[in-house]
Amino acid sequence: MNHKFSAKAKVHWLNAAHGGRKCPPVGPIYAATGRFEENGGELFSVVLRLSENGSEQAEIGFIAPELGVSKLAPGVRLFITEGFRTVAKCEIVEVIK
Numbered sequence: 001m002n003h004k005f006s007a008k009a010k011v012h013w014l015n016a017a018h019g020g021r022k023c024p025p026v027g028p029i030y031a032a033t034g035r036f037e038e039n040g041g042e043l044f045s046v047v048l049r050l051s052e053n054g055s056e057q058a059e060i061g062f063i064a065p066e067l068g069v070s071k072l073a074p075g076v077r078l079f080i081t082e083g084f085r086t087v088a089k090c091e092i093v094e095v096i097k
Contacts (some may be wrong), residue, residue: 003029003047005059007072009090011048011080013055015093023056036068037077044068048082055057060090 014020019088034046045063060078062068072095080088
């Protein structure tokens with residue numbers, strides 16, 4: 001997948017006991033939906049490129065960048081969802097120019 005990534009983030013995957021996944025995704029690329037903490041329920045498509053060092057770090061991209069890039073800043077929280085379930089909480093640590 002040839003995709004432009006817009007930010008680097010710390011990722012906390014929720015386990016199944018907390019409504020998340022049984023285990024974090026294993027591939028280097030993971031696509032899902034997401035929403036910003038400050039933006040209520042507006043969902044959009046996101047792509048995460050997981051770090052080779054583990055799934056706790058990722059680069060974040062958007063299928064439709066115009067919906068999300070302008071909201072990115074260090075400290076912003078992004079919730080990753082699968083359907084109606086929140087499966088991960090991300091904190092933006094760096095915006096990629």
